[in-house]
Amino acid sequence: MSNMADGEVRVRFAPSPTGFLHVGGARTALFNWLFARNQGGKFILRIEDTDLERSTEESYQAIIDAMKWLGLDWDEGPIVGGDYGPYAQSERRDLYREWAQRLLQEGKAYYCFCSSEMLTGMREEQKKQGKDPKYDGRCKLLLPDEVGHRIAEGQPHVIRFKMPQEGETVVHDIVRGDVTFNNTQLDDFVIIKSDGYPTYNFAVTVDDALMKISHVIRGEDHLSNTPKQIRLYHELGIEPPRYAHVPLILGEDKTRLSKRHGATSVGQFKTDCYLPEAMVNYLALLGWAYDDKTELFSRDDLVQKFSLERVSSTGAVFDYAKLQWMNAEYMKHRSLDDKVTLVLPHLEAAGLITSPLDDEMMQFIRQLVEVVGERVKVANQIPEHVGFFFTEDVDYDPEAAEKFLKQHYVGPAFKILEERLSALEEFEQATIEPVMRGLVSEMGMKARDLFQPVRVALTGTRQSPGLFEVMVLLGKDKVLARLRRARKEFS
RNA sequence: GUCCCCGUCGUCUAGCCUGGUUCAGGACACCGCCCUUUCACGGCGGCGACACGGGUUCAAAUCCCGUCGGGGACACCA
Numbered sequence: 001m002s003n004m005a006d007g008e009v010r011v012r013f014a015p016s017p018t019g020f021l022h023v024g025g026a027r028t029a030l031f032n033w034l035f036a037r038n039q040g041g042k043f044i045l046r047i048e049d050t051d052l053e054r055s056t057e058e059s060y061q062a063i064i065d066a067m068k069w070l071g072l073d074w075d076e077g078p079i080v081g082g083d084y085g086p087y088a089q090s091e092r093r094d095l096y097r098e099w100a101q102r103l104l105q106e107g108k109a110y111y112c113f114c115s116s117e118m119l120t121g122m123r124e125e126q127k128k129q130g131k132d133p134k135y136d137g138r139c140k141l142l143l144p145d146e147v148g149h150r151i152a153e154g155q156p157h158v159i160r161f162k163m164p165q166e167g168e169t170v171v172h173d174i175v176r177g178d179v180t181f182n183n184t185q186l187d188d189f190v191i192i193k194s195d196g197y198p199t200y201n202f203a204v205t206v207d208d209a210l211m212k213i214s215h216v217i218r219g220e221d222h223l224s225n226t227p228k229q230i231r232l233y234h235e236l237g238i239e240p241p242r243y244a245h246v247p248l249i250l251g252e253d254k255t256r257l258s259k260r261h262g263a264t265s266v267g268q269f270k271t272d273c274y275l276p277e278a279m280v281n282y283l284a285l286l287g288w289a290y291d292d293k294t295e296l297f298s299r300d301d302l303v304q305k306f307s308l309e310r311v312s313s314t315g316a317v318f319d320y321a322k323l324q325w326m327n328a329e330y331m332k333h334r335s336l337d338d339k340v341t342l343v344l345p346h347l348e349a350a351g352l353i354t355s356p357l358d359d360e361m362m363q364f365i366r367q368l369v370e371v372v373g374e375r376v377k378v379a380n381q382i383p384e385h386v387g388f389f390f391t392e393d394v395d396y397d398p399e400a401a402e403k404f405l406k407q408h409y410v411g412p413a414f415k416i417l418e419e420r421l422s423a424l425e426e427f428e429q430a431t432i433e434p435v436m437r438g439l440v441s442e443m444g445m446k447a448r449d450l451f452q453p454v455r456v457a458l459t460g461t462r463q464s465p466g467l468f469e470v471m472v473l474l475g476k477d478k479v480l481a482r483l484r485r486a487r488k489e490f491s
Numbered sequence: 492g493u494c495c496c497c498g499u500c501g502u503c504u505a506g507c508c509u510g511g512u513u514c515a516g517g518a519c520a521c522c523g524c525c526c527u528u529u530c531a532c533g534g535c536g537g538c539g540a541c542a543c544g545g546g547u548u549c550a551a552a553u554c555c556c557g558u559c560g561g562g563g564a565c566a567c568c569a
Contacts, residue, residue, distance in 0.1 A: 016569050051568055116567065132493055158567055185494055193567040200569045224495055224564040254561060292505035293517050319502050322519040375531045451528035463530030
């Protein structure tokens with residue numbers, strides 16, 4: 001029995017619904033998806049919810065949402081179904097029991113009645129003696145009668161796999177080459193827990209076998225589990241799939257990326273309004289490269305160019321700065337309407353606007369976004385760029401005020417400026433600019449000598465979008481009021 | 492502790508398999524200059540790495556060994 005008899009590529013992403021989808025998981029899902037699409041194979045989503053304690057409906061939903069947001073569609077799995085279901089492990093209990101029974105009957109597995117407390121004690125003892133913590137296999141010696149008796153009595157028990165103790169097991173890994181494990185390191189691990197659910201290693205193996213998975217692409221942290229699974233395949237008489245263990249995603253300190261390193265859940269990036277195409281592009285480059293220069297890949301490029309052979313074997317630090325740069329690259333390609341949509345929730349969250357927007361406000365925001373342009377690299381940065389449009393009293397950046405508003409000429413210059421601007425019939429860039437530039441040359445200064453103080457007076461800060469655009473959007477009244485206030489306050 | 496994986500600029504990486512074309516290329520970040528009313532964008536330039544030690548070889552980032560360093564796995568969690 002071979003899983004690759006028909007040569008069809010079938011890969012899966014198998015998250016457990018015990019939390020939000022992590023960027024590491026997302027990257028694994030992406031590599032699986034890209035490989036499937038590149039090979040014209042099938043991408044399967046399977047939910048590993050055998051840990052009853054920690055699995056939740058919310059997590060399941062969050063994972064589904066994140067996958068959809070990233071555009072990683074699955075050919076078989078929850079919602080879409082498929083010929084190899086069910087696709088949630090909690091619904092596959094009978095299958096696991098069936099296969100465990102088979103192993104039991106063939107003498108390749110046995111019942112174990114040891115308590116967890118006893119096992120923990122044993123492990124500690126072994127560690128103290130400097131030995132590998134391994135189950136000693138004592139229940140393997142139990143007579144069939146005794147086993148039957150204890151089960152009839154209702155004694156809690158698990159089923160263990162009888163691990164061969166001689167020889168070695170080789171994992172043929174596409175990313176790492178052949179990795180050899182000595183079988184003496186492996187022990188009789190539990191395949192069915194006392195609650196009747198399978199353990200991870202057993203469930204994965206049974207499912208991958210039954211679902212005819214051809215390539216297992218997963219995180220490097222699973223590499224040391226692989227020999228156990230391969231032994232299982234052998235005893236089950238099934239050819240194991242091909243493996244590709246991809247490097248872990250790390251935090252700045254080079255340890256596995258976790259919450260304390262910053263945002264790690266895909267959902268968080270989504271609510272921050274990162275662009276999914278930027279996220280996908282960035283994630284693809286974490287542990288994979290096409291050549292020595294290409295960095296921006298459309299989804300189609302990725303599908304066309306992806307290959308497991310070019311996945312690197314070293315862990316990759318998640319670099320928020322580069323993600324942000326990449327997001328900015330993709331923002332440039334978004335339409336104004338898209339940007340407005342992206343930015344709206346953050347304006348609201350910052351308390352700058354309130355939900356039902358009239359047409360006038362909508363139009364205003366459109367103009368704001370246009371004026372702000374490429375300064376916003378990620379949509380959630382919008383408030384810091386446009387906050388001053390929404391307040392009556394701008395907060396002056398003390399240093400900026402000190403440097404630009406306290407110049408001796410500012411008072412008189414503003415006075416004249418106020419007069420001339422208020423005389424303007426049309427308050428447009430075309431009418432404002434001559435006034436500003438005219439004053440600059442009359443007073444024999446450089447443009448910045450007037451523009452920077454005006455900027456600080458209007459926005460409170462030393463950097464902003466183009467001054468004339470800002471003035472037009474602010475409107476004549478606010479411009480005059482702010483100039484006046486600054487003049488009175490500082491000169 | 493044991494087993495396994497990994498080790499090229501601060502970070503992501505190309506090059507390594509098939510030694511010479513590389514006093515190691517690109518990108519992000521950082522610094523400087525230019526553009527300019529500021530910032531951002533853009534353009535130009537700069538800083539900056541083959542972990543270390545031995546071999547093999549005419550020649551090593553590339554092959555071998557060792558050391559050191561980092562990470563991961565050692566559950567009735569996945």
